[in-house]
Amino acid sequence: MPTARAFEGRVALITGGGTGIGRAIAEGFVAEGGRAFVIGRREEPLRSLADEHPGAVAWTTADVGKAEDAPRIVQAAAREFGRLDLLVNNAASVPSGLLEATSDEQIDETMAVNLGGTLRLIREALPHLRESKGQIVNISSVVVSTNNPNWAIYGATKAGIEYATGALSIEFRPLGIRINTVAAGPTDIGGWVPEEIQREQAEARANNAGRPVLGAIGLPQDIANAVLLLADGRAGWITGQVIRATGGWTTLYMPPPPPTY
Numbered sequence: 001m002p003t004a005r006a007f008e009g010r011v012a013l014i015t016g017g018g019t020g021i022g023r024a025i026a027e028g029f030v031a032e033g034g035r036a037f038v039i040g041r042r043e044e045p046l047r048s049l050a051d052e053h054p055g056a057v058a059w060t061t062a063d064v065g066k067a068e069d070a071p072r073i074v075q076a077a078a079r080e081f082g083r084l085d086l087l088v089n090n091a092a093s094v095p096s097g098l099l100e101a102t103s104d105e106q107i108d109e110t111m112a113v114n115l116g117g118t119l120r121l122i123r124e125a126l127p128h129l130r131e132s133k134g135q136i137v138n139i140s141s142v143v144v145s146t147n148n149p150n151w152a153i154y155g156a157t158k159a160g161i162e163y164a165t166g167a168l169s170i171e172f173r174p175l176g177i178r179i180n181t182v183a184a185g186p187t188d189i190g191g192w193v194p195e196e197i198q199r200e201q202a203e204a205r206a207n208n209a210g211r212p213v214l215g216a217i218g219l220p221q222d223i224a225n226a227v228l229l230l231a232d233g234r235a236g237w238i239t240g241q242v243i244r245a246t247g248g249w250t251t252l253y254m255p256p257p258p259p260t261y
Contacts, residue, residue, distance in 0.1 A: 006232050007034030011081040013074065013125065014038050015064050015117070016091030018045030020189035021139065024224035025088055030056045032228070037077035039064070040091065064091045064117030065109055074124040084128035086231050089118040089138045089161075096150045107153055114157035119164065126177075133176040135239075137227050138165060140183040142246050158183075162242050169240025178239040182226045185246025187218040218247050 012029050016022035017038025023045070026036040030053050039062045040046050046059035058080045062069040078084050093113040095106045122136055129136070140158040143151045165181040172179055226245035229235060 005033035006228075007032045007085075010034045010085040011077070011083050012036045012086040012088060012231075013077040013084055013121075014088040014090060015073075015121065016040055017059070017088075018042060018049060021184065021187065021220045021223045022088070022090040023049055024220035025090065025227050026057060027053075028221070028224045028228050029086075029231070034086075035081050037080055039073055063113075064089075064121060065093070065112035067116070067120060070117070070120040070124045073121065074128065078128050083132055084125060085132045085134040087121060087125045087129065087134070087136045088227060089121060089136070091117065092139070092154075094154055096154065098149060099152055102153060110153050110157055114154070115160045118161055122168065122179075126175075129177050130175045135178040135231065136168075136180070137230050138179070138181040139223070139227075140181045140242065142183055142185045142244065142249055144183060145244075165242060166240045173239070178230075178236070180230045180238060180240070181242045182223060182230065183242050183244045183246070184223045185218055185244070185249040187220060187223055189220060218245070222247070 007029055010029075010033075012026070012034055014022050014026050014029075014036055015038075017026050017036065018040040022038065022040070026038050026049060029036050035056050035058075036053075038046055038049060038057060038059045040059075041061060041063055043061050046061065050057040050059050058077075060073070060076050062073050064070070064073070074084070091113060093106075093110040095102060095110055118138060125136070128134070138161050140161050141155070143155040144159045144162060146155070148155070162181055162183070165179055169179050223245050226243055230238060230243065
């Protein structure tokens with residue numbers, strides 16, 4: 001974890017910040033003295049987070065998949081807190097299934113949110129990050145390292161983010177801006193982990209004083225901790241990297257029903 005009050009006076013813009021990994025990142029950043037501007041599509045979770053951290057969290061609803069929302073998002077964050085030190089691209093569209101059964105709308109939305117939205121927000125945030133010598137942390141996925149036919153579209157967008165991270169690290173180096181990516185392993189953000197596995201994971205963490213259990217399904221806080229480590233000033237020599245926060249998972253293969261042609 002970062003040093004105490006590691007983010008005092010710093011401002012983070014976090015997409016998909018109302019729930020799951022994004023919310024955990026915002027809570028961790030604020031706990032270390034920072035302020036967070038969170039965006040998402042749904043008002044209720046964003047408002048709830050801000051109410052829990054008055055003065056430290058502000059929000060607006062937006063869709064990172066819409067090109068016209070990118071400048072509005074960055075301008076709102078800078079206007080609210082007067083600066084921007086960290087951009088966390090966490091929002092994602094996560095379709096799964098065989099390509100043959102995937103609609104044009106699903107393909108377009110996934111590309112627009114995951115890859116287009118990430119690149120547009122980075123571009124719009126550059127003037128502010130140049131001024132603060134700030135940084136960018138993107139969220140990718142372990143699926144990039146797998147060959148799972150269920151995840152072709154989603155994995156392709158995350159692979160694009162990982163490539164862009166390395167390329168942009170060279171582009172941004174003269175600006176003093178660091179950019180890295182955290183590739184998340186299987187993470188329990190609700191709804192997809194069977195209850196019996198959730199119970200096993202909870203018991204294991206309780207027996208291990210709440211610490212992460214290697215090989216287990218991760219929690220949002222586990223991914224948030226990796227993001228905060230990269231955002232800490234002590235990581236100032238790290239840029240252009242993809243950090244795999246997976247608890248030891250190197251593959252994630254869930255066989256789909258065999259396609260019929």
